[in-house]
Amino acid sequence: MKHLMLALLLGTTALPATAGEIWVTNEKDDTISVIDTDTLEVTRTIETGERPRGITFSKDYSVVYICASDSDTVQVMDPNTGEVLHNLPSGEDPEQFVLHPNDRHLYIANEDDAVTTVVDTETRQVIAQINVGIEPEGMAVSPDGAYAITTSETTNMAHWIDTESRKIVANTLVDARPRHAEFAAGGSELWVSAEIGGTVSIFDVESKAEKGKIKFEVKGVHPDRVQPVGFEFTEDEKTVFVALGPSNHVAVVNAETYEVEDYILVGRRVWHMDFNGDKSHLFTTNGVSGDVTVIDVAKRKPIKTIKVGRFPWGAAYRP
Amino acid sequence: MRRIFGALLAAVIAPATAYAQIDIPVIYLKQEQEQPPVLSNLDPIPEDRGLAGAQLGLSDNATTGGFMGHNYTLEIIDVPLDGDLQAAAQDALTRSPYIILDAPAASQLSVADLPEAQNAILFNGSAYDSDLRGDNCRANLLHTLPSNAMRADALMQFVLFKRWDDLVMVKGAHADDVTFADSLNASATKFGLKIDKTKDWIFDADMRRNAAQEVPLFTQELGDYDLLLLADELHDFGRYIAYNTWEPRPVAGSEGLVPVAWAPVVEQWGAAQLQSRFVDQSARDMTPRDYGAWAAMRAIGEAVTRTNSADPATLRDFILSDQFELAGFKGRPLSFRTWNGQLRQPIPLVTERALVAQAPLPGYLHQRTELDTLGIDEPESTCEAFK
Structure with missing residues (x-):
């Protein structure tokens, strides 16, 4: 049986180079569902530690990092075999993380501990722990690597961490329950979603002042239920897709004018997302319905729903 | 008896942006009450019921405060069974306009009606009486615990x-x-x-x-x-x-x-984090009254954070405005009803082991917010003090 599995695995990796995969963490199944971006089918289900949430690949895709929140560890996995190579010390309850452009330092939000932990993936040592607000979650790092951002859900702030000194150099207030952060416009803007506030705020990185705020309005859904969480930019950074949680919609936003151009109906409680290789398809994790919606990016239409595990949370692409 | 809890976290990181240095003392005023005997001995009432919620709210506030130069403290005044609540309240009001009341409805009114309390903000975190939100409402008394x-x-x-x-x-x-x-x-x-x-x-x-x-x-x-x-x-x-x-x-x-206002089985919407912070702090489950006191403390904190002020009139205006949003771990933002000062909030329907449903249930519609299908709505309100 084992040999057969291995043969199958080798078989999939031998597919043409265009074939990519979306890796989805299933928070309440302790597994990852691997979706083939061409066939749009689940090809593998891989066991992980307890309560997998944040997921990201190393630059060369040779390893995948997984926040196993309830195991209090970050797992380092060989994506070809699904074998856990080793665990990284992560601090308690790691929820979400970001890999520094140096491909070496992981900045991890420890949700239950009000701490951001910095781990060196080579020496496997914690190199810093930074006190942040309560329930840190959203993590981002600027393209030049100078800033790491942690957003804290109960403190309602974005904390700007200088990656040299590993100290907080600024705190900016955001709306209630910030969930996700991303740098944009070549690193000159920081975008932060606020779940309970129902907004996405845009900050000027230079001055750290708020320069815009996006509000959402989904027809037939009470504003209280429109709760922005994860978001992703298209390749040209002109468009951003924002998951709106229990409103079961993804908003399409013009990243230059900050105007909402469209809303796309997806599965229930849409959380995070990632694109396929050429960014023609977007894959959203829908926690409550336990599936992934595939969106045709050009047409802005959902084209398929893929059943995955219980409470899919994070999504990450690998070629 | 008096104890003062400092904001331990305040000194962690110096604020990088220049916010005004503000002190926000909050007082938890408790009137001890006669507990009639009950048949079962299984569930003793925790001595710090309510108070522990305020303490957790303090540390939540102190974290944000630490980044902003806002210094929160919590003073506890425990009035014995035969003690003079009004005198204790008068004394407390010389030190702070922010008081969380843990007392029966009638006692809360006796505090709210004190001349010294007229510009204060009092929070009811312990009485369910609908009357306190109706005929007997007071403009200086806000309710973070839901009504019956x-x-x-x-x-x-x-x-x-x-x-x-x-x-x-x-x-x-x-x-x-x-x-x-x-x-x-x-x-x-x-x-x-x-x-x-x-x-x-x-x-x-x-x-x-x-x-x-x-x-x-x-x-x-x-x-x-x-x-x-x-x-x-x-x-x-x-x-x-x-x-x-x-x-x-x-x-x-x-x-x-x-x-209920709250129960240990509420775990969605990030509630698991609040529950585990509470258990870490108090080594017991979080009760509805703990939630009421926590929400009062957080409401103060949220208003101070957003207005950068400790002036009670400024805070009251903000708390009752449509700008105010409290993330209360119940899946949607909480806000106060302008006609009676009640915190509108979803109500979990629970058994000992599970959340069965959460009201408002789907299909109960309201022109303002579905949360207003629960409790006294504006047209039927008999509260005059907020007009």
Whole structure:
């Protein structure tokens, strides 16, 4: 049986180079569902530690990092075999993380501990722990690597961490329950979603002042239920897709004018997302319905729903 | 007795942006109350019920405050059974305009009516009485604990949703039982239902030994019904009713399926984090009154953070404005009703082991927010003080 599995695995990796995969963490199944971006089918289900949430690949895709929140560890996995190579010390309850452009330092939000932990993936040592607000979650790092951002859900702030000194150099207030952060416009803007506030705020990185705020309005859904969480930019950074949680919609936003151009109906409680290789398809994790919606990016239409595990949370692409 | 909790976290990181240095002292004023004896010895009332929630709220506030130069403190004043609450309140009001009250409704009114309290913001984190949000409302008294009317409406929405509309009730004799029973009756009327039969709990024997013999006969007289409502807010007899009824029917109200402000089984919407922070702090489960006091503390914190002010008039205006949003771990932002100062909030319907539903249930619509299908809505409000 084992040999057969291995043969199958080798078989999939031998597919043409265009074939990519979306890796989805299933928070309440302790597994990852691997979706083939061409066939749009689940090809593998891989066991992980307890309560997998944040997921990201190393630059060369040779390893995948997984926040196993309830195991209090970050797992380092060989994506070809699904074998856990080793665990990284992560601090308690790691929820979400970001890999520094140096491909070496992981900045991890420890949700239950009000701490951001910095781990060196080579020496496997914690190199810093930074006190942040309560329930840190959203993590981002600027393209030049100078800033790491942690957003804290109960403190309602974005904390700007200088990656040299590993100290907080600024705190900016955001709306209630910030969930996700991303740098944009070549690193000159920081975008932060606020779940309970129902907004996405845009900050000027230079001055750290708020320069815009996006509000959402989904027809037939009470504003209280429109709760922005994860978001992703298209390749040209002109468009951003924002998951709106229990409103079961993804908003399409013009990243230059900050105007909402469209809303796309997806599965229930849409959380995070990632694109396929050429960014023609977007894959959203829908926690409550336990599936992934595939969106045709050009047409802005959902084209398929893929059943995955219980409470899919994070999504990450690998070629 | 007085104790002061400093904001321990305040010194962690120096604020990088220039915010004004502000001190926000909050006082937790508790009137000790007579606890009537109950049949079971299983669930002692925690001594720090309510207070522990305020303490958690303090540390939540202190984290944000630490980044902004806002210094929160919590002072605890414990007035003994025969103590003078009004004098203690007068003394407290010389030090802070922010007071969280842990006292019965009548005592809260005696504090709210003090001349010294007229510009203060008092929070009711302990009394469910709908009257405090109605005829007896006060402009300086805000309510973070839901009213009995909100709890009863939550249950009645579920009753209608399940079509369990043939209702009967057993109610206790304590004043809290009576007011809860009144709210259940009023709410049944509101949703076009009727509680057909009501029996008073009159037993004075120890039910741990003979519930199995007595309760079937007692409930036989209720005839057939869909759901047995229990008004037993002291948790005296209600726990012995389930499974001992003549008809095989579920129970709800004070026992069975219970509408609450908070319960240990609430875990969605990030609530698991709040629960675990609370257990880490207090080594016990978080109760509804802990939630009420926590929400009061957080409401103050949220208002101070957003206004960068410690002036009570500024904070009150902000708290009652549509700018105010509290992330209360119930899946949607919480805000205050401008007509009676009640924090609008979802009401979980829980058993000991699970969240069964959360009101407002789907389908109960409202022109402003579905949360206003729970409790006293603006058109029916008899509160004058907020006009």
